[in-house]
Amino acid sequence: MLRRTDLQFSEEVLEASSRFRQGSIVRNVPVHFTANLQHPITLAAREQVTQGNDVVRIDLPFAIVTSQTCDLQNRHRIAIRPFIYVGRVFDAREEFNADSIGNIRRGRVGDLIPLTGPDFSRDEQIWIADLRVEGGLERGALVGQDPLDGFADDEGYFRFQRSVGAIRGRNAVDDRVLSEILVPLRTWLINNPEESGAIEEIRIRALPSILRANSVELYFLSYDEADPTGIQHSASAWYTWLSARLPPDLLLLDVTVTPTSAFTRAEEIGTERLDLDDLSETR
Numbered sequence: 073m074l075r076r077t078d079l080q081f082s083e084e085v086l087e088a089s090s091r092f093r094q095g096s097i098v099r100n101v102p103v104h105f106t107a108n109l110q111h112p113i114t115l116a117a118r119e120q121v122t123q124g125n126d127v128v129r130i131d132l133p134f135a136i137v138t139s140q141t142c143d144l145q146n147r148h149r150i151a152i153r154p155f156i157y158v159g160r161v162f163d164a165r166e167e168f169n170a171d172s173i174g175n176i177r178r179g180r181v182g183d184l185i186p187l188t189g190p191d192f193s194r195d196e197q198i199w200i201a202d203l204r205v206e207g208g209l210e211r212g213a214l215v216g217q218d219p220l221d222g223f224a225d226d227e228g229y230f231r232f233q234r235s236v237g238a239i240r241g242r243n244a245v246d247d248r249v250l251s252e253i254l255v256p257l258r259t260w261l262i263n264n265p266e267e268s269g270a271i272e273e274i275r276i277r278a279l280p281s282i283l284r285a286n287s288v289e290l291y292f293l294s295y296d297e298a299d300p301t302g303i304q305h306s307a308s309a310w311y312t313w314l315s316a317r318l319p320p321d322l323l324l325l326d327v328t329v330t331p332t333s334a335f336t337r338a339e340e341i342g343t344e345r346l347d348l349d350d351l352s353e354t355r
């Protein structure tokens with residue numbers, strides 16, 4: 073089905089694809105998935121399988137391109153990749169309460185990414201990319217579409233790229249690290265909203281591996297306008313409290329607070345980004 077000699081790309085398709093990048097927004101996209109008539113899970117499936125059809129269609133007013141930019145613009149890659157992939161986009165107020173929206177805005181829920189583009193930063197709306205719902209499109213669906221900016225600047229697109237990559241390559245977490253360190257961390261974040269609200273991202277380094285760890289380091293990356301000293305004081309108190317309660321063969325080596333802009337790529341190597349799913353025993 074996907075032999076190069078069987079694929080046909082018109083100049084209109086190639087031109088349309090080249091105008092999009094990872095993080096661009098597409099209008100009016102239908103996404104389809106297959107459900108089991110006997111075991112429908114989502115509301116969309118339950119509504120549609122009653123009609124005797126196990127192919128469910130969701131009409132998305134907006135969708136975000138999750139395919140990599142090189143797959144959209146490099147003609148050699150296009151030649152063997154007729155499909156691109158998009159995720160759902162919607163106003164978070166439709167489905168989430170204020171507490172959840174606060175965590176989404178702070179980037180704590182990895183699959184839900186706030187948009188900052190000019191068409192998605194108006195009034196009280198809180199538009200997000202929902203990467204839990206994705207679908208494939210033939211590139212021809214982009215013909216006649218003008219891409220909307222999902223993000224206000226290149227830094228926003230870069231963060232989206234990193235978020236998609238982190239979700240795709242995300243590792244499972246050692247069960248002991250989850251129960252002994254990450255669940256208490258979640259409780260600390262909930263009980264310390266001022267410090268929690270100033271933390272943009274949390275990263276973990278687990279040795280010898282994230283799947284089987286005997287030592288852990290945590291990094292709290294604060295917003296640049298926040299005061300890391302106050303966060304560090306509170307985090308250090310929690311570190312002392314928790315360290316005394318860990319089993320002897322599991323060490324929490326350190327909790328470091330640093331502004332996001334000061335956290336270098338070299339320091340990031342070997343760490344994993346945490347989101348709220350990682351901090352819950354009910355993953």
